[in-house]
Amino acid sequence: MKNPQEVVQRMLEQDHFSQWMELKVNSIAEGTSTVSMFVKQEMLNGFGVIHGGVLFSLADSAFAFACNSRDNLTLALDAQINFIKKAVRGDLLTASVEEVHSGKTTGVYEVKIRNQASDLIAVFRGTAYRTGKSLFENKD
């Protein structure tokens, strides 16, 4: 069985959008991950702050890494986000995942995004469905 580091390395290698966001995985373990990125100009919306969709994307990638960390291929069913505080160009954002529930076929994960001053920027909650398959099936 693959360990969490191997799983996330495999996911990231093929994850074009996380690469575009220039995500850095700070830590990864079973059921959790911590992921950072800098806010760049291409991520801004029409009001000069980070696009809500990019905040969601940062949380969603951290969620996906945490969900799949036990090499049980897991898909997001739904997710919810509350926008708390603006982030602007140059901010360093860090998403931290807490595994609220890990069942056999489903899981619930909370993600908090904070900036370099530890201000809370957004909170995210996702519901995941586990397929029971390895991420490495038919690939190695």
Place this chain on the structure above:
Amino acid sequence: MKNPQEVVQRMLEQDHFSQWMELKVNSIAEGTSTVSMFVKQEMLNGFGVIHGGVLFSLADSAFAFACNSRDNLTLALDAQINFIKKAVRGDLLTASVEEVHSGKTTGVYEVKIRNQASDLIAVFRGTAYRTGKSLFENKD
């Protein structure tokens, strides 16, 4: 007072991330919008399908255009998305907004994303807060 077309044109001009997604605004009117994009390689996740965050971003941009269409500066408080079906590179996705509720200070919007075959890809619901300011204040 500005009309919906003028508002969205102003928003898009400065919206770097919607530009990156290459969004096309098909229609815009008070409280609604229809927005399309093609799924490109940079939008894919580690499983070869569109990143959930990009789907959310498409819906979130359409939501923002609809919310602000009356030139009342409106901010997203929270949003929720259900992922229904995969989308892959080359798919043409269209997000359509329905204004479920338009109150004086808050609003509720539903967004449906469909592909070129009219298959439902995702459903999104957002809650918005109206500031009462013009988007053109201090700018014209």
Place this chain on the structure above:
Amino acid sequence: MKNPQEVVQRMLEQDHFSQWMELKVNSIAEGTSTVSMFVKQEMLNGFGVIHGGVLFSLADSAFAFACNSRDNLTLALDAQINFIKKAVRGDLLTASVEEVHSGKTTGVYEVKIRNQASDLIAVFRGTAYRTGKSLFENKD
């Protein structure tokens, strides 16, 4: 196989809380249901309007009837509600369910609650997990 009417009759017979709410099932078919109730004094909160939890409960019961209508035992994973307009004692509320997605193991359902004047009171969205079991197993 049981038809939707038989399934909902069985559910209601044993559903003490829906009985307490005095729910009336106006219609039931595969993937949908319409359910009504009157707002009674015991349902009010400290502000003299219907308790948000009772609105949610009405939607949740309608959702459960729609989900289980094909006699595939289905559980709610999560749900979300937007509160649009107040309801007061004596109002007649009707919840109508739309099946947004019906997959093999999961489903997505929207519920709209309206009052006797057809004003929208709340919108609800639930994600359900299908167990593949009959509701009548080990019981008949």
Place this chain on the structure above:
Amino acid sequence: MKNPQEVVQRMLEQDHFSQWMELKVNSIAEGTSTVSMFVKQEMLNGFGVIHGGVLFSLADSAFAFACNSRDNLTLALDAQINFIKKAVRGDLLTASVEEVHSGKTTGVYEVKIRNQASDLIAVFRGTAYRTGKSLFENKD
């Protein structure tokens, strides 16, 4: 200005549905509350477990007490719940509120419901809108 205890006492006196649930407020302070109840037969659904709407209602009442604790009349805009584990008749459920964000006009609150064995039963998140009015206006 009223203190949190006075505010919640006033809310509870007039809250028929929280009375029906036989809620006990274990603690209340600015931005938080802890509330308990026993699962009684009238709260069960057709599957012999607590109705999802009653779980939501417990969380929603705790949320309302926390939101209004500073005597700033606050209304729920929307809320979301994940159902984690069943609760049955006789269980003692406790809802604990965390104030994730307290802004001038809006707030975000997380509620966790646990049973007597400290098992997590459900997680809830609500978005609230502050009116700026006292709960005691025109009443004292």
